[in-house]
Amino acid sequence: MSENSAPETHNTGPASGETALPKGYEPADVEARWGRHWEENKTFTPDPQDVLSGKKEPFSIVIPPPNVTGALHMGHALDLTVQDILCRFMRQQGKSVLWVPGTDHAGIATQNVVERQLKKEGKKRDDLGREKFIERVWDWKKEYGDRILNQIRSLGASVDWDSLRFTMDEGLSRAVREVFVRLYGEGLIYKGNYIVNWCNRCHTALADDEVEHAPKKGKLYRIRYAFAGGPLPDGTAELIVATTRPETLLGDVAVAVHPEDERYANAVGRKVILPIVGTELPVIADAYVDREFGTGCLKITPAHDMNDWALSKKHNLPVITVIDDRGFMNENAPAAYRGMPSAACREKIVADLDAAGLLVDVTDHDHSVGECYRCKSVIEPHVSEQWFVKVAPLAKAAREAVPAQTQIFPPNWEKTYFEWLDNIRDWCISRQIWWGHRIPAWTCEACGEMIVQAEDPADLAHGCPKCGGALKQEDDVLDTWFSSALWPFSTMGWPGEKGKPAPKLQAYYPTSVLVTGFDIIFFWVARMMMMGIHFMGEVPFKHVYLHALVRDEQGKKMSKSTGNAIDPLAMTAKYGTDALRFTLASFAAMGRDIKLSEKRIEGYRHFVNKIWNSARFALMNLPGEPKATLVEAMGATQDAPLANRWILHRLEEVKDEVESASLEYRFNDIAQSLYRFIWNEFCDWYVEMAKADLYGPEGPAKEATRRVLLTVLSETMVLLHPVMPFVTQEIWSVLPGIPAENDGKELALAPYPVRRPQCRDEQAARDMAFFQGVVGSVRTIRTELTIDPAKKLPLIVDTADAMDSAQAVLNANAHLIAQLARIESADIGPGKTGPRASGTAVVEGARLFVPLKGIVDFGAEVARLDKELGKLDKQLTALRGKLAAPGFAGHAPADIVAAENEKLAGLVDARAKLAELQERLKGALAEG
């Protein structure tokens, strides 16, 4: 990037006071500016040579391509946030990061959108013809296809826009053909006449997993099928068959019973008369039939039921299709029903059966019905000519790669993945639509020869190589998921030129991790595994991180139709992108659904603002700070003030926490660790303590604190940057004293903060806890006894029995206690004692006295101490019980026993001291 292209950073509003930053954080402008900057400077476009030359390790992610017709929803927002956190973190770790963005062409959905558009013009796709229609779809794509990409931009996703791909791109289309042709050649793709899931509305076949099952209230009809040639010898006149779809009986070819069902033993081998139609059907026996269900008699309709289809193959039964591919009764139906929609036919059939006395009864029956996952209309099993992938061999390899080559996080999803692969059926990949990758197969209209090849039809101009006859290409296109399955390598340039593998592919395949929702583990994850292994010889990703689904506050799946969706773009407009991202990260605990509430986003906007203001504070107090003034320049820290030592110590711990959480996909831990550190430690305590130095006279103390303040703030911005890229970058760009090696660069390219082992300081942590205890005790006394907050109080501390460093800590920080607890004078030393009429507390063995006489009615303090004593007693009882329990001392590890005993001693001591102090107080009270 060039120096002078750095965005203006001070134009979000008029400067207030001495600071360069406006008083409140205003995200809109900041986000727009930095988003543009990143893209214009190609900040996130990596150089594959860095990897190929061995200079850097690769880290790569391919985006789960959103549907080109889609709009960004909360699920995308979570998915992108997680990926962006990983990518930005890995850049900090020095990796060469490639994040490939793109969209898929969503065959059925996109075609539906354009058909709807046509409908408004009073046209159908057939009016245009295939070519014109496809042109129309491309027009649509040009106009609206970037919408979701722009929404991805607005979330701050650090993708490489130079790598942008679309599944219908030239290169990706070549990959699709190449794969199709090779699989066909290997016998793994075949064409055949089979029963498939059929959507009448979309007018196409669907794969098994594109059918969603929804419970529906239906009816169960019981119908009489009389025996041909009159009753059986035992007098049985008929079989009663139960069905939910009476209209399909027109296509019945048999009735089946269980072979061991004694009720029907005599019936097997006989014939029954198909009602209405009048043909004779064989009664067959098959163990598939459930004796418990209905009457135990199953009518067999191979053309309109998946299971019946299977039985018909097994028993060599004919297939009679009576409903066509639009849902109307066809020429095989008796004339009375021909041409009727199947629903109307059902009514008529039922009425006719009833009139003929063949309907036994109709009962309510709840069952699950398949729906089209795109348009929600009912799926009909339908016999037709389709193309299939023979999946079993591919599935086997995909299965065996987990977890050895690919690890799934959280691992409990492995089971689901295995389950699906183990029971997989062949994959129907042909779709009877126009928008998509047309199947690269041509049939000779003269001799029927089929040619499958990747080259364009131009090469086939000479006609059929066998007989010279005219060639006709397949009308069908491929399932969108067929091209999505190739995404991890097709986007990186596969298959590329002969003998010249694409550098991107070489550098970044296999990808590091796939981040997606568990709902497409079948559609997509498993299929990418199959294709990646088969064509690249290597799994497509080393890790799969499956995150939860975002639900509404009631736990319902968010969807536009139910109107419960929280629009991520509305949220970013209202609260800022960083607030939304932080919210999603903090919710992203593994293996849990996310119930998002707007309140939570609002809460984190406050956090963003808090960060912003802490930066304003720092800037006000670091005027003209020269470069390279980070803490390294300070020398040894042992003699430094407690606050500085403590915050630097904590910073080291936070570096560890954030790093390990990032590597282990514990996004909520990243968020929690930083939240606590920034707000509850840095802002609430460190900044307040630093004020004493910062507002004090120039000198070494002030200088040191300025350096620590700057160090902690700037390194915190780096740690927080992957989660909140915008506010951190904005602050970073105005902070002075950025380390020389990063000066002038973008925060997004700054390395992870170095570790400073010399700043580890457990003693400082203990001392700080003591200090906080003292300040807290005084504050509690003040508030509980309703002492005027402005009133300054004296404080006496007896350090005789206190922790070793207590005296030193209090002496060194007396001025801070005064400031934070509003103390006018502190008298500290072993054996010091306050008046009997004092508010009191015990902290780490130190006795605190806040004289109350003349300030407030101190009777309330007796009651307050009762409450404190009560708490201590509760703890004591529990702890004594634990220690006295038989076996504790013997069984528990020695260090635990020691620690518990120490705790007990501390509690006993505190309780005794507090009780004694209360007695003194009571004495004072009695005297009045």
Next chain:
RNA sequence: GGGCGGAUAGCUCAGCUGGAAGAGCAUCGGCCUUACAAGCCGGAGGUCACAGGUUCGAGCCCUGUUCCGCCUACCA
């Protein structure tokens, strides 16, 4: 039918390999203390669904039960 997950403060959720229950929001009280009222200080609020078990010790491990989700499946 099979599988997975959940039940922790009023609400939404954390709680890693078992060692004295946490956050945000809401609530109560007090503060415009010159970074921040999108703020500060303090308080209250939980027999961690129920019943057993393992253990010196269980929110965490085991068994069972009751609710609630989700995925999956060929009972017409």
